[in-house]
Amino acid sequence: MNLKIQIEDGNSKSIVRLSGEIDVYTAPKLKDALLPLTKRQGTILEVDLELVNYMDSTGLGVFVNALKLSKENRCNLILVNLQDTVLRLFQITGLHEIMDLNSTIRGVEE
Amino acid sequence: MGTNDLDARSYTDLLKGYIETRDERALYGAEQISKSFIKNNISPEEIVNMHIQALLEIYPELTDKIQPTMNFLLEAMMAYGLAHQEYQLLREKQLRIRSEIEVAAGMQSMLLQSEVPKMDELDIGVISVPANQMNGDYHHFVKGKDGTISIAIADIIGKGIPAALSMSMIKYAMDSFPENEMSTNTILASLNRVVERNVDPSMFITMFYAQYNPDTGKFYYSSAGHEPGFFYSDKTKSFKEFEAKGLVLGVNPDTTYMQSELDIEKGDMVILLTDGVTECRKGDVFIERDEVLEVIKTYMHLPAQDIVNHVYRYFEKIQNFQLRDDFTLIILKKVV
Numbered sequence: 153m154n155l156k157i158q159i160e161d162g163n164s165k166s167i168v169r170l171s172g173e174i175d176v177y178t179a180p181k182l183k184d185a186l187l188p189l190t191k192r193q194g195t196i197l198e199v200d201l202e203l204v205n206y207m208d209s210t211g212l213g214v215f216v217n218a219l220k221l222s223k224e225n226r227c228n229l230i231l232v233n234l235q236d237t238v239l240r241l242f243q244i245t246g247l248h249e250i251m252d253l254n255s256t257i258r259g260v261e262e
Numbered sequence: 263m264g265t266n267d268l269d270a271r272s273y274t275d276l277l278k279g280y281i282e283t284r285d286e287r288a289l290y291g292a293e294q295i296s297k298s299f300i301k302n303n304i305s306p307e308e309i310v311n312m313h314i315q316a317l318l319e320i321y322p323e324l325t326d327k328i329q330p331t332m333n334f335l336l337e338a339m340m341a342y343g344l345a346h347q348e349y350q351l352l353r354e355k356q357l358r359i360r361s362e363i364e365v366a367a368g369m370q371s372m373l374l375q376s377e378v379p380k381m382d383e384l385d386i387g388v389i390s391v392p393a394n395q396m397n398g399d400y401h402h403f404v405k406g407k408d409g410t411i412s413i414a415i416a417d418i419i420g421k422g423i424p425a426a427l428s429m430s431m432i433k434y435a436m437d438s439f440p441e442n443e444m445s446t447n448t449i450l451a452s453l454n455r456v457v458e459r460n461v462d463p464s465m466f467i468t469m470f471y472a473q474y475n476p477d478t479g480k481f482y483y484s485s486a487g488h489e490p491g492f493f494y495s496d497k498t499k500s501f502k503e504f505e506a507k508g509l510v511l512g513v514n515p516d517t518t519y520m521q522s523e524l525d526i527e528k529g530d531m532v533i534l535l536t537d538g539v540t541e542c543r544k545g546d547v548f549i550e551r552d553e554v555l556e557v558i559k560t561y562m563h564l565p566a567q568d569i570v571n572h573v574y575r576y577f578e579k580i581q582n583f584q585l586r587d588d589f590t591l592i593i594l595k596k597v598v
Contacts, residue, residue, distance in 0.1 A: 210419065213420055216466050217464035246486075
């Protein structure tokens with residue numbers, strides 16, 4: 153399986169749309185795309201995981217790395233539209249408590 | 263005569279033979295000699311040179327016209343020759359690296375060996391199988407002087423050699439803790455500080471840490487973001503997931519952990535695992551945690567070591583004997 157990475161690069165906000173699987177094979181590619189974006193001070197970095205149907209712990213490692221860097225650089229990292237299986241991984245590892253996750257951003261009605 | 267000259271001689275003879283007979287057998291000979299060229303590290307430009315020499319011998323009269331084209335071909339082959347040399351060097355290097363990794367993997371498993379404690383009350387079964395040469399899963403047993411046993415099961419995220427080094431670090435940190443004087447949550451908090459200071463930013467560790475006191479039958483546990491294990495109660499004949507929450511080790515230096523406790527009675531069972539067990543796949547389908555339990559149920563009447571062996575064989579088989587992730591399963595059965 154593969155991972156597609158689409159970057160919408162804005163001045164104050166960048167959106168990274170991912171689709172496919174994040175595992176030990178695709179994680180390096182994600183790392184290369186994501187980490188440079190976390191170094192932009194005062195920006196928002198939104199990662200859309202709606203089309204990610206599988207992620208393993210190596211993928212989590214990339215987000216842990218991104219989180220640390222974004223904190224150092226005061227960039228605001230947000231993960232949105234997590235599928236249940238992916239969300240579960242963040243919950244088991246306790247990372248959901250320290251990361252900005254929004255899994256219900258899709259619908260406007262609330 | 264060196265191998266080169268030998269090859270050159272037979273090359274000329276083969277070529278001659280082929281020109282005369284146009285026979286398949288001579289072509290087969292060329293195929294064979296090509297293998298011998300590779301074996302003897304003969305570069306492409308040397309082969310072209312051999313061809314030139316053979317032509318000189320066979321068709322002295324054609325030489326004037328052919329020779330310049332052959333010299334041209336010779337130059338055109340030069341880069342291939344260099345590429346071939348590089349390939350040879352890389353191959354040697356790779357063999358050397360592989361043997362070094364084997365030595366390191368051997369050292370790792372020796373350093374990290376943890377003997378399963380023997381005790382009358384608990385029947386303990388353990389299996390841990392790496393997907394690659396180095397195991398990113400780790401487990402550790404310590405039996406204290408008062409009979410308490412401590413059990414750690416961990417998954418180091420960030421595979422390969424850095425993970426293995428980090429694991430040794432954890433082991434030595436754990437060995438340096440005062441025996442049984444610390445609760446499971448303080449142990450995780452201490453390890454968290456060790457890991458946070460030392461690892462690379464994408465690496466983290468999930469760990470489940472437990473202590474069992476055979477005198478009181480109490481089982482204490484804490485989790486640092488580890489895949490939850492299961493508790494089987496013989497009284498209710500039901501499985502329950504361990505409810506233990508906590509952040510993985512190595513992300514935030516100030517993390518604190520909670521300790522929970524449980525009374526273990528005769529016939530009860532504790533199942534600890536890593537995500538290599540629950541992330542097995544059948545083709546493209548992932549194994550649900552329930553399926554893991556179903557397999558365990560099938561074998562739970564057996565001694566603990568037999569259960570873990572059977573469960574491993576089951577999942578190894580459905581993954582076509584190709585583990586995607588390291589696989590560690592620990593089962594504790596209270597038998598008295």
